[in-house]
Amino acid sequence: MSFNMVVLVKQVPDTSNIVEDAMKPDGTVNRDALPAIINPEDLCALEEAIKIKENSGGTITVISMGPPKAEDALRYCLCMGADKAILLSDRKFAASDTLATSYTLAKAIEKLPCFDIIFCGRQAIDGDTAQVGPQVAEKLNINQLTYVFNIAQLTKEYIVVKRDIGDGYEVCKSPLPVLLTISSKANTPRPPSVKRAMAYKNLKAQKGDNGLILLWDHNSIGADPNRCGLKGSKTRVKKVENVVLKTFDKKDIQPTLDCISGLLKELMEDHIIG
Amino acid sequence: MEKNIMVFLEYKKGKLQDVSKELLSKARTLAKKLGSKVLGLAVGYNLKNLPELGEYGADKIIYVSNKELSLYRSLPFAKVVISAILHYKPYIVLFGATHVGRDLAPRVASNLQLGLTADCTELKIGDYRAGKILYKDQLLQIRPAWGGNIIATIVSPESIPSMATVREGVIAIDEITPGKKADVEEFCVEFSKQELLTEIIEQSIEEKDVDLKGAKIVIGAGMGAADDHIMELIFNLAKLLKAEVGGSRPIIDAGYLSPHRQIGQTGVTIRPNLYIAMGISGQIQHLVGIMNSKRIIAINKDPEAPIFEVAHYRIVGDLKDVLPMMIKAYKGILKKS
Ligand SMILES: Cc1cc2nc3c(=O)[nH]c(=O)nc-3n(C[C@H](O)[C@H](O)[C@H](O)COP(=O)(O)OP(=O)(O)OC[C@H]3O[C@@H](n4cnc5c(N)ncnc54)[C@H](O)[C@@H]3O)c2cc1C
Numbered sequence: 001m002s003f004n005m006v007v008l009v010k011q012v013p014d015t016s017n018i019v020e021d022a023m024k025p026d027g028t029v030n031r032d033a034l035p036a037i038i039n040p041e042d043l044c045a046l047e048e049a050i051k052i053k054e055n056s057g058g059t060i061t062v063i064s065m066g067p068p069k070a071e072d073a074l075r076y077c078l079c080m081g082a083d084k085a086i087l088l089s090d091r092k093f094a095a096s097d098t099l100a101t102s103y104t105l106a107k108a109i110e111k112l113p114c115f116d117i118i119f120c121g122r123q124a125i126d127g128d129t130a131q132v133g134p135q136v137a138e139k140l141n142i143n144q145l146t147y148v149f150n151i152a153q154l155t156k157e158y159i160v161v162k163r164d165i166g167d168g169y170e171v172c173k174s175p176l177p178v179l180l181t182i183s184s185k186a187n188t189p190r191p192p193s194v195k196r197a198m199a200y201k202n203l204k205a206q207k208g209d210n211g212l213i214l215l216w217d218h219n220s221i222g223a224d225p226n227r228c229g230l231k232g233s234k235t236r237v238k239k240v241e242n243v244v245l246k247t248f249d250k251k252d253i254q255p256t257l258d259c260i261s262g263l264l265k266e267l268m269e270d271h272i273i274g
Numbered sequence: 275m276e277k278n279i280m281v282f283l284e285y286k287k288g289k290l291q292d293v294s295k296e297l298l299s300k301a302r303t304l305a306k307k308l309g310s311k312v313l314g315l316a317v318g319y320n321l322k323n324l325p326e327l328g329e330y331g332a333d334k335i336i337y338v339s340n341k342e343l344s345l346y347r348s349l350p351f352a353k354v355v356i357s358a359i360l361h362y363k364p365y366i367v368l369f370g371a372t373h374v375g376r377d378l379a380p381r382v383a384s385n386l387q388l389g390l391t392a393d394c395t396e397l398k399i400g401d402y403r404a405g406k407i408l409y410k411d412q413l414l415q416i417r418p419a420w421g422g423n424i425i426a427t428i429v430s431p432e433s434i435p436s437m438a439t440v441r442e443g444v445i446a447i448d449e450i451t452p453g454k455k456a457d458v459e460e461f462c463v464e465f466s467k468q469e470l471l472t473e474i475i476e477q478s479i480e481e482k483d484v485d486l487k488g489a490k491i492v493i494g495a496g497m498g499a500a501d502d503h504i505m506e507l508i509f510n511l512a513k514l515l516k517a518e519v520g521g522s523r524p525i526i527d528a529g530y531l532s533p534h535r536q537i538g539q540t541g542v543t544i545r546p547n548l549y550i551a552m553g554i555s556g557q558i559q560h561l562v563g564i565m566n567s568k569r570i571i572a573i574n575k576d577p578e579a580p581i582f583e584v585a586h587y588r589i590v591g592d593l594k595d596v597l598p599m600m601i602k603a604y605k606g607i608l609k610k611s
């Protein structure tokens with residue numbers, strides 16, 4: 001029993017560590033001031049695929065759409081245990097919203113000889129949209145199971161998973177092929193193998209059909225340029241603002257019994273408490 | 275063309291979710307601006323009390339009833355929503371940004387080639403100019419981005435309907451019209467085997483141990499309260515004030531409180547009369563969840579803590595000292611009155 005698996009990974013700016021100079025005065029974000037990392041939950045998705053490969057055998061292809069430097073992310077995935085990587089990089093892909101992104105990713109997946117399971121992260125930390133997974137599944141006309149934190153059973157015909165439903169979880173079963181989105185609850189991704197890291201140190205993405213990291217553009221996947229990038233995107237950013245939250249009428253209350261009593265009395269008179 | 279607003283109504287075990295009521299209320303406000311109607315899309319099996327949704331703002335309920343729709347599953351629900359959009363041609367479609375809405379809406383958007391904005395915290399109607407073209411009456415979809423550090427306004431002028439998922443709790447239900455009834459119209463959708471692929475074997479739902487959204491007074495515990503003794507004092511004070519206790523993400527991650535109690539961007543949005551922030555630094559992801567509070571008291575030993583920017587009452591001090599004082603002071607007031 002072996003499985004053909006695809007993992008979709010995105011390189012994202014590390015928004016959890018926003019430093020002061022990452023915000024421009026006009027309120028937009030200076031992407032270059034933030035370190036690029038692999039979206040954390042995409043590594044959880046890859047980890048699930050690697051576990052399946054270890055238990056049942058199979059191949060793992062990682063795909064990323066992004067600028068040329070996303071090749072670093074793919075190299076990291078190979079070091080973790082993926083077999084093959086595809087970098088979708090093309091000027092025409094720039095400024096894609098989730099609709100254009102899912103179109104491009106789906107076109108690339110259709111080029112692969114076959115697949116049983118597609119893995120995505122639950123959501124990417126730069127946009128927190130969680131849209132690309134279901135949108136890819138729809139484009140490929142396959143079933144989806146989102147918010148998955150455990151794969152309970154897997155056979156050549158079907159998969160059984162546990163998935164979060166907000167106020168609890170459910171166990172459900174679907175035939176293959178299927179697209180899963182994996183949450184960080186699923187696992188702790190393993191570190192890259194040192195041996196592979198040495199071997200792949202100078203690995204670069206290359207055009208054509210040979211190599212471990214293939215570099216594809218819109219022609220390689222037969223994508224309609226009108227459905228890619230900014231042209232293929234239906235959403236537009238009208239405006240961005242820096243978030244400034246401030247309250248104007250402020251009072252300092254000394255940390256003494258009298259002052260605190262006074263405050264509580266005031267709140268009672270205003271019918272806020274009591 | 276009539277610019278109607280469709281709201282996907284989310285049911286769990288036959289019960290309409292709060293976020294759907296909030297959305298109906300918001301849709302009524304937006305529809306007033308557009309001079310249009312609010313259509314509720316109720317998808318399930320044996321759903322009750324549909325005409326009464328008129329009280330929240332629905333003019334018409336489109337009811338799709340089928341045994342296969344008893345529990346949420348992506349494919350049949352997506353088919354229903356897609357069919358309803360094609361048939362009723364709404365101008366705007368809104369979903370709750372719940373596990374269901376965030377699973378369903380992207381599938382629909384992908385099928386119909388529509389723009390979709392996730393996790394909105396505010397919706398407005400306004401114009402959008404792109405070069406020489408002026409798009410009137412656009413849905414302005416406002417959402418935090420980049421981990422909450424910026425607020426973006428998104429539009430999708432070239433695809434109709436505009437679609438958005440909206441966070442639970444960010445919209446106040448401003449008005450209920452008692453006795454107002456919505457028309458109910460049945461809409462039929464058939465399914466093929468290919469749409470019924472998922473089999474739900476088991477569901478386990480944890481009852482919520484708290485309702486922070488409806489609470490009048492909320493005490494928020496942060497990492498400054500990460501101490502068993504301080505937490506005990508906080509619960510004592512909460513009991514006295516008849517307050518609910520919530521917290522910041524790290525105090526929940528540290529196991530002091532259950533996940534239902536998390537306040538903020540990835541937790542609940544609250545709108546109490548009084549919020550008391552105890553040992554909370556006041557990072558933006560927490561603040562977005564508390565900014566609808568009428569009054570905010572902050573207690574923090576660091577006078578520079580950003581929470582003091584938004585607090586109406588600032589107490590610089592150590593919780594170990596201030597909490598016992600608050601308890602004593604309040605007991606004193608109660609005794610006198
Ligand atoms: C994408 C994303 C989403 C997030 N979502 C949320 C969310 O929904 N909710 C949320 O809360 N956070 C969220 N966070 C985390 C958020 O950024 C902050 O890390 C968090 O709010 C900080 O929690 P805190 O104030 O309890 O802890 P800290 O920042 O560690 O602050 C503790 C405070 O306690 C004070 N203190 C310490 N001891 C005492 C004492 N004895 N007496 C008085 N004061 C004391 C300190 O001065 C300090 O100000 C999110 C982060 C990201 C990146």
Ligand SMILES: Nc1ncnc2c1ncn2[C@@H]1O[C@H](COP(=O)(O)O)[C@@H](O)[C@H]1O
Pocket residue numbers: 008009010011039041042063064065066098101105119120121122123124125127128129130131132133
């Ligand atoms: N540019 C991309 N390249 C590859 N995978 C992506 C890309 N964007 C999103 N994904 C996948 O879709 C998931 C959800 O992303 P998002 O919808 O942006 O929150 C991510 O965790 C990835 O698995």
